[in-house]
Amino acid sequence: MYFEAEIKNGRYKVDVTEGRHQWKISIQKENESWVHHEILKSDYRRSESYFSFLFKGVSYMMDVVGKDTQYTVFTRNSFRNVKIFNDEMLLHESLKRGGGFGGDMELKSGMPGKIIEIFVKVGDVIKANKPLLIMEAMKMENEMRATADVKIKEICIKQGDSVESGALLLKFEKP
Amino acid sequence: MFKKILIANRGEISLRVTRACRELGIRSVAVFSDADRESLHVFLADEAYNIGPAPSKESYLNIPKIIEVAKQCGAEAIHPGYGFLSENTNFARACKAAGIVFIGPTPENIEAMGDKLSAKALMKKAKVPTVPGSDGPVETAAEALSIAKKIGFPIIIKASAGGGGKGMRVVRQESEVESAFRACQSEGLNYFADKTVYIEKFINDPKHIEIQVFGDTHGNVVHLFERECSVQRRHQKLIEEAPSPSVPQEVRLKMGDSAVRAAKQINYVGAGTIEFIFDNTTKEFFFMEMNTRLQVEHPITEITTRTDLVKEQIYVALGRPLSFKQSDIKQYGHAIEVRVCAEDPETYKPSPGLIRACRHPQGPFVRVDSYAYPGYEVPIYYDPMIAKVITWGETRDEAIERMQRALTEFILSGIKSNIALHRTILKHPKFRDGSYTTQFLEKNFELMEPELFAEVDDHVFLIAAAITAYNDRRSKDVSGLNISSSWKKIGRKMMLRT
Numbered sequence: 192m193y194f195e196a197e198i199k200n201g202r203y204k205v206d207v208t209e210g211r212h213q214w215k216i217s218i219q220k221e222n223e224s225w226v227h228h229e230i231l232k233s234d235y236r237r238s239e240s241y242f243s244f245l246f247k248g249v250s251y252m253m254d255v256v257g258k259d260t261q262y263t264v265f266t267r268n269s270f271r272n273v274k275i276f277n278d279e280m281l282l283h284e285s286l287k288r289g290g291g292f293g294g295d296m297e298l299k300s301g302m303p304g305k306i307i308e309i310f311v312k313v314g315d316v317i318k319a320n321k322p323l324l325i326m327e328a329m330k331m332e333n334e335m336r337a338t339a340d341v342k343i344k345e346i347c348i349k350q351g352d353s354v355e356s357g358a359l360l361l362k363f364e365k366p
Numbered sequence: 367m368f369k370k371i372l373i374a375n376r377g378e379i380s381l382r383v384t385r386a387c388r389e390l391g392i393r394s395v396a397v398f399s400d401a402d403r404e405s406l407h408v409f410l411a412d413e414a415y416n417i418g419p420a421p422s423k424e425s426y427l428n429i430p431k432i433i434e435v436a437k438q439c440g441a442e443a444i445h446p447g448y449g450f451l452s453e454n455t456n457f458a459r460a461c462k463a464a465g466i467v468f469i470g471p472t473p474e475n476i477e478a479m480g481d482k483l484s485a486k487a488l489m490k491k492a493k494v495p496t497v498p499g500s501d502g503p504v505e506t507a508a509e510a511l512s513i514a515k516k517i518g519f520p521i522i523i524k525a526s527a528g529g530g531g532k533g534m535r536v537v538r539q540e541s542e543v544e545s546a547f548r549a550c551q552s553e554g555l556n557y558f559a560d561k562t563v564y565i566e567k568f569i570n571d572p573k574h575i576e577i578q579v580f581g582d583t584h585g586n587v588v589h590l591f592e593r594e595c596s597v598q599r600r601h602q603k604l605i606e607e608a609p610s611p612s613v614p615q616e617v618r619l620k621m622g623d624s625a626v627r628a629a630k631q632i633n634y635v636g637a638g639t640i641e642f643i644f645d646n647t648t649k650e651f652f653f654m655e656m657n658t659r660l661q662v663e664h665p666i667t668e669i670t671t672r673t674d675l676v677k678e679q680i681y682v683a684l685g686r687p688l689s690f691k692q693s694d695i696k697q698y699g700h701a702i703e704v705r706v707c708a709e710d711p712e713t714y715k716p717s718p719g720l721i722r723a724c725r726h727p728q729g730p731f732v733r734v735d736s737y738a739y740p741g742y743e744v745p746i747y748y749d750p751m752i753a754k755v756i757t758w759g760e761t762r763d764e765a766i767e768r769m770q771r772a773l774t775e776f777i778l779s780g781i782k783s784n785i786a787l788h789r790t791i792l793k794h795p796k797f798r799d800g801s802y803t804t805q806f807l808e809k810n811f812e813l814m815e816p817e818l819f820a821e822v823d824d825h826v827f828l829i830a831a832a833i834t835a836y837n838d839r840r841s842k843d844v845s846g847l848n849i850s851s852s853w854k855k856i857g858r859k860m861m862l863r864t
Contacts, residue, residue, distance in 0.1 A: 192836050200824055207836040216829050228829060240722040240740070241779065242833075246826050253830040254722050254779035258838060264827045265723075265779035268786050269819045273831040
C-alpha cells in the first residue's frame with residue numbers, strides 16, 4: 192500500500208507491504224533515496240491503546256491517535272503529527288499543480304496513472320497554460336498544462352504507459 | 367485534631383492535602399465541578415461533593431456553595447490549596463463567619479500583601495530590601511540624574527503608562543540620563559498620552575529566588591531556605607530547584623533573615639513565600655511580593671528540609687506552636703521539581719484531551735505528585751499542569767541526572783506534554799552551570815530547540831503511522847465490501863419483493 196506522508200521535517204513516500212512474518216516498510220524523503228525497514232511480526236506486540244516494535248534493536252512503545260489522514264504518534268515523550276495523503280488528496284494536489292510537479296525544467300507525475308495522449312513532440316515550443324498530455328488517474332482524465340513557456344527537450348514516456356507517482360514525464364529547456 | 371477537612375481545590379494539590387489528612391487520621395472531603403467527576407482527587411478522598419458547573423467561577427470559586435457543603439458534611443476546617451480561593455480575603459472571612467477554620471493566613475495577612483504598593487512600604491519599614499528607585503514620578507532630568515547617582519547605574523527609566531517595550535530605557539552612564547529621560551517622557555506622551563516617568567534600579571541578570579516562611583499563632587516565624595524558580599515562560603514557573611546554585615551561603619542567610627522580618631512585620635500565620643528578585647552579578651536581592659499560601663513547588667522544600675508543610679499547616683491551624691525552631695531547619699542535598707503540563711512543548715498551547723497511556727516514574731529518590739491516569743480526560747477548563755516530578759540528589763548534578771532518568775521513564779500519550787522540553791532544558795549548558803536567569807527561555811533557548819524531538823528517529827514515527835494507516839484502510843475495505851453498494855442493496859430488495 193502506497194502513501195505519502197508529511198511530518199514537520201518534510202514530505203515522505205511510504206510503501207507498506209504486509210507479509211506473513213513481517214512488515215516491509217520503505218520510506219523515501221523527498222530528493223533522497225529509499226530506505227527499507229523490516230519489522231518482524233515476532234517482535235511486534237499490540238494492546239488496546241498501544242503497540243510495540245523493535246527498530247534497530249530498540250523497543251518502542253507507540254501510541255497512534257487519529258484516523259484517515261491525520262495521526263499523532265507518541266513515543267518516549269516525543270510526538271509527531273503525521274499527515275497521510277490519500278489518493279483523493281494527492282489527486283487534488285496534483286490538479287492544483289496542473290497534474291504534475293518537478294520545477295521549471297521537467298514535468299513529473301503527481302500521482303500514479305496511465306498516459307492517455309501526448310500532444311507534444313521533441314523540439315516543440317509550448318506557450319504557458321497550453322496542454323502537454325493527458326493522464327488518467329483515479330478514473331479521471333487530467334490534462335497537464337505547461338506552467339511557463341517551454342521547449343520540449345525529451346519525452347520520457349509513450350502513450351499507454353502506466354506511471355508511478357513521481358515518475359519523470361517530460362524534460363524541458365528554455366525556448 | 368480535626369476530624370474532617372474539606373479541600374476547596376482540585377487536581378494534584380487536592381490529592382496532596384488528602385494524603386496529609388489520611389496520615390493524620392483526618393477524613394478528607396473533596397469537592398468537584400461537573401467537569402471533574404472523574405478526577406483522581408475525587409476518587410481518593412474519603413468523601414466527595416459536586417459544587418457546580420465546569421467554569422471555575424461557578425464551582426471552585428463559588429464561596430457560598432463551598433461553605434454550604436462544608437457545613438453540611440460537618441467539616442471543621444477548609445484547606446484552600448493554591449490558586450482559586452487560597453488568597454481570597456472574602457473566603458477566609460466567610461469561613462470564620464461560618465465557624466470553620468481556614469487553613470491559611472489571617473485575612474489581614476492576605477490584605478497586607480495583596481496590594482503591591484502598601485506591601486512595598488511595609489517591607490521598607492521592616493528593613494527588607496526593595497528595588498531602589500524614585501518611589502514616585504520624576505519631574506525633571508536633573509532630578510532623574512540625582513536619583514540615578516544615589517541608587518547607582520544601571521538604572522531603568524520607565525513611563526508609568528508604558529508597556530510592550532515602549533517608553534523604557536536602560537541607562538548605564540551619567541551622560542545618557544538626560545536624553546533617555548526625554549525619550550521616555552515623549553514616548554509616554556505619544557503612545558500612552560501620559561508623560562509621567564519613574565526610575566528603578568536595573569537588574570542585569572535577574573533570578574527569581576523565593577524564601578519559604580512559616581508562622582504560627584504564637585508569634586514564631588521560621589524560614590525554610592530558598593527555592594530558585596527562574597526557569598519561566600510568560601511568568602509561569604516550569605522548573606524549580608533548592609538550594610539555588612547562585613546564592614552564596616552568607617547571602618542565603620541574609621535572605622532568610624529578611625524573609626522572617628517581612629513575615630513578622632505582618633504577624634504572619636501559616637505557610638507563605640517571600641519572592642525576591644536576585645541580581646546574579648551583584649548578588650543583591652530585593653523584595654518583589656509575598657504569596658500568602660502554599661506554593662506549587664513546596665515539595666522541593668519539604669524534601670531538602672525534611673518537613674511536611676501541609677501537616678504543619680494543619681497543626682498551625684489547630685493553634686499549635688511550630689513543630690520546629692529555626693536551628694532545626696537545615697538543607698539536605700538538592701531537589702528539583704519539573705511541572706508536567708498538558709501542552710505542546712513548542713508552541714506552549716494547552717493540549718487537553720484523553721490520556722491513553724500513563725505510567726509515572728519510579729525508583730530511588732523520585733516523588734511524583736500527579737493526578738493523571740490512563741483513561742482520564744484532561745478538562746479544558748483548568749490549569750494544564752497535571753503532574754510534578756520531584757527528584758532528590760546528594761548533589762545538584764545527581765538530582766539533575768536523576769530527573770533526566772525519571773523523565774525517560776514517564777510514559778504519557780494521547781495528549782501532548784512538555785516532558786521533552788524539560789529534558790532539553792535540563793541538558794542546556796546555561797541550566798547545568800546554574801547561570802540561567804528569568805530570561806533564559808526567551809534569550810538562550812532557541813539554539814537548543816531543534817533538539818527537542820531529536821531523540822527518536824523520524825522513521826520510527828513514520829513506520830508506526832504507516833502500519834496504523836495500513837491497518838485502518840484494510841479494515842475499511844473489508845467493511846466496504848460488507849455494506850456493499852446501494853445498487854446491490856436495491857437489487858436484493860427487488861429480489862425479495864418477487
